[in-house]
Amino acid sequence: MVADEAAAYAVVEEEGIRARIMKKQQQRNTRILTREQNRAFRAMDGLPSKEEExxxxxxxxxxxxxxxxxxxxxxxxxxxTGFRRSFDPFAPWKVDNLGTxxxxxxxxxxxVTRFVLVSSILVNGAAMGQLLNPAYIVLNLFGLVLVAKLQAEKYIRGSGINYTIVRPGGxxxxxxxxxxxxxxEDTLYEGSISRDQVAEVAVEALLCPEESSYKVVEIVTRADAPSRPLKDMFASIKQK
Known part of the structure; x- marks a missing residue:
């Protein structure tokens, strides 16, 4: 369990998820690390100012x-983190692999001993037999971003740090x-999820380390899925 005085450090270039993680963690000692600080704080209504944070x-x-x-x-x-589209063909590799x-x-x-990464479903699409999946093809058109994310995941898993890797759908x-x-991992190949729910899963991974540590999970939403506590979901996923 993360103690109340613990600092969960949100390092997020994907602004929508960053703001939501910060809002869900505002009762704890939470920091933010970003390239565009002022823009980040404008996205977080009701949170402390830059100086207070x-x-x-x-x-x-x-x-x-x-x-x-x-x-x-x-x-x-x-x-x-996530690269922003630019004329630099190596941007995904610089951010999603080497940056991580x-x-x-x-x-x-x-x-720092605990690391939660927000990645993506289909990062291992080639091994899953999803090379012709339109989503896998389109995403990799942007500098092989899914390949870059997969290499970062492999590095984390071999680093010795206590990790949870969350792979959301679209x-x-x-x-x-x-x-x-x-x-x-390597189960879901389609589906989407709200950024709010991705933030919930990332924060819950911090709050229940016994259930979530050293695991890779994939998440989407479905209208017909039953509502279950996230802690129980993490516990049901076996470590590899």
Whole structure:
């Protein structure tokens, strides 16, 4: 269990999820690390100001050493970074692979022992026989982003850090329209989920480490799915 005084450090370039994680964690000592600090705080109505929050600006692509002080003193990091479309064909690799690796190494150097990564379903689509899945093809058109995310996942799993990897389906801005379905890795190949619900799962991973540690889970929503406690869902997923 994360103690009340613990700091869950949200490192999120995917602004919609970042804001939601911060709102759900506002009763705890929570920081934010982002390249565009002012933009991030404008997205979080009702949260403390930048000065009160104690966050800071940082770029995961600049190397682990520049991130060490930013994460020092916290108990956990939530990483939901994602590249922004640009003319740089290597942007996905710099952010979704090497950027995540930099962050993991910064955590190791700073003594942070808990790491939650928001990744994506279909990252291992080739091994799942989903090479012709339209979603797998389209996403990888942008600099092989799913391949980059998979390489980052492999690094995390071999790093020794206590991790939970959350692979959501397609992200939506709409309010939740169904209940969360959680499956083991390399199971889901279609489906969507509200950013609100992704944030709920990421925060719950921090709150129930006994059930969620060293696991990779995939999540979507379905209108006909029963409502179940997230803690129970995590507990039902077996470690590999």
């Amino acid at each position: 104690g966050g800071g600006g940082a770029d995961v692509t600049e190397g682990a050493d520049k991130l060490v002080e930013a994460v020092r003193g916290v108990d956990a990091v939530v990483c939901a 690796v930099n962050l993991v190494e910064a955590c190791r150097k700073a003594g 992200l939506t801005e709409q309010p939740p329209t169904g209940n969360i379905v959680m499956e083991p």
